[in-house]
Amino acid sequence: MAHCSRCLIPWGQYDGLYLIEVDRVLRPGGYWILSGPPINWEKHWKGWDRTAEDLKAEQTMIENVAKSLCWKKLKQKDDLAVWQKPTNHVHCKVNRKVFKKPSFCQAQDPDKAWYTTMEDCLTPLPGVNNIKEIAGGELAKWPERLTSVPPRISGGSVTGITAEMFRDNTELWKKRVAYYKTLDYQLAEPGRYRNLLDMNAYLGGFAAALVQDPVWVMNIVPVEAEVNTLGVIYERGLIGTYQNWCEAMSTYPRTYDFIHSDSVFSLYKDRCEVEDILLEMDRILRPEGSIIFRDDVDVLVKVKSIMDAMQYDARIVDHENGPIHREKILLAAKQYWTAPAPSQDQGESQTDS
The missing domain is CATH 3.40.50.150 (Vaccinia Virus protein VP39)
Known part of the structure; x- marks a missing residue:
């Protein structure tokens, strides 16, 4: 799980580059939680000293980037919104016909992350044999x-x-x-x-x-x-x-x-x-x-x-x-x-x- 609480990162800008990086580090089926602006802007926009139109546009950008990453929005309640990354990329590969960007990364080592420039491409998950299989293998429960x-x-x-x-x-x-x-x-x-x-x-x-x-x-x-x-x-x-x-x-x-x-x-x-x-x-x-x-x-x-x-x-x-x-x-x-x-x-x- 990755959680952003009023971290003020422009998630929807730069073609969703920052959310693409979050997607890279999330496990298959992992969750991204956003709390704070622009979530629940309808209630808080005056206190945030921004226009309702500006905040609505920001949330729309975030929603669109999340969809392009094949994330599913599970719930929005009060000041929290929760998205889930897919457990595999079977459907995601198909919907690249709709979402031209981001494309899947080619010949990339997704684990390489020391002095590495962020890329505006989607890190492909390991292949699966069917839609219900978890890419990379299922983890045992803790402990x-x-x-x-x-x-x-x-x-x-x-x-x-x-x-x-x-x-x-x-x-x-x-x-x-x-x-x-x-x-x-x-x-x-x-x-x-x-x-x-x-x-x-x-x-x-x-x-x-x-x-x-x-x-x-x-x-x-x-x-x-x-x-x-x-x-x-x-x-x-x-x-x-x-x-x-x-x-x-x-x-x-x-x-x-x-x-x-x-x-x-x-x-x-x-x-x-x-x-x-x-x-x-x-x-x-x-x-x-x-x-x-x-x-x-x-x-x-x-x-x-x-x-x-x-x-x-x-x-x-x-x-x-x-x-x-x-x-x-x-x-x-x-x-x-x-x-x-x-x-x-x-x-x-x-x-x-």
Whole structure:
């Protein structure tokens, strides 16, 4: 579902470009909800300081764009209007004879969305055998959805990942998270952390293993990852986004209580400096928050030396399967500290000068 509440986006303009983008990110059968102008303009037009004719024309444009996308308007009540995207494009392909625009995109990767220009074409849904079939496969109901094999994997559209690999990965992260909680007692304490970030989420196994805890996890799929798995994460009922960790993350300082970094520095080796990534992690981590790094021991030794200089309380521990593994775990806790106040002598010298 996508929801716009008085977001003041000109949905009907530019040939419906913004609604076309909403259509791209909605699942088959997904919903778009609009509340606020121009919905219910008949009642509110005077308070919105716009003419009734202008608001009526805006809603007409939105209605026409929605129809051109093959959306069905389910209901309008008071200040809310609800549209639904079709579960497949069987009818939509036929009505292109009526709606010349937008046409279907040709040779487009719909999952490509990092520094990608929006296109004024309709993203085609996967093919189906009959009108009642859900394009791309039907999802299980929650909470079974979290651990069921996602349709993208069962359908073979994610290169190199099988249903068996998915199940194994789910069990692996249950084991790993249980081990993490023996190392970081605050992670095991319900309510201590709320906002979590997984910097290299892969299939979302880390987040899935925490489903019984009162936390939410932002799952990041690095744009440099070998396989694009963001679609799998959403099919599991989790949330996530793309990120290049050589760049700043689009969020405010001190967003997260806890950060998980699995093989991030090995992935970004020779791409950018370790210090730059660590400084960005420090920016978005709350004071007294924690980080768990998982990487090759040589990488973690370098990371620890930098974390020590950044006044973190850091220590390296063995892999959950014992000390013979080169992959180790680094625990780092951000200390609460502030810069010392200027001394009286410094203040006087500045006044004299």
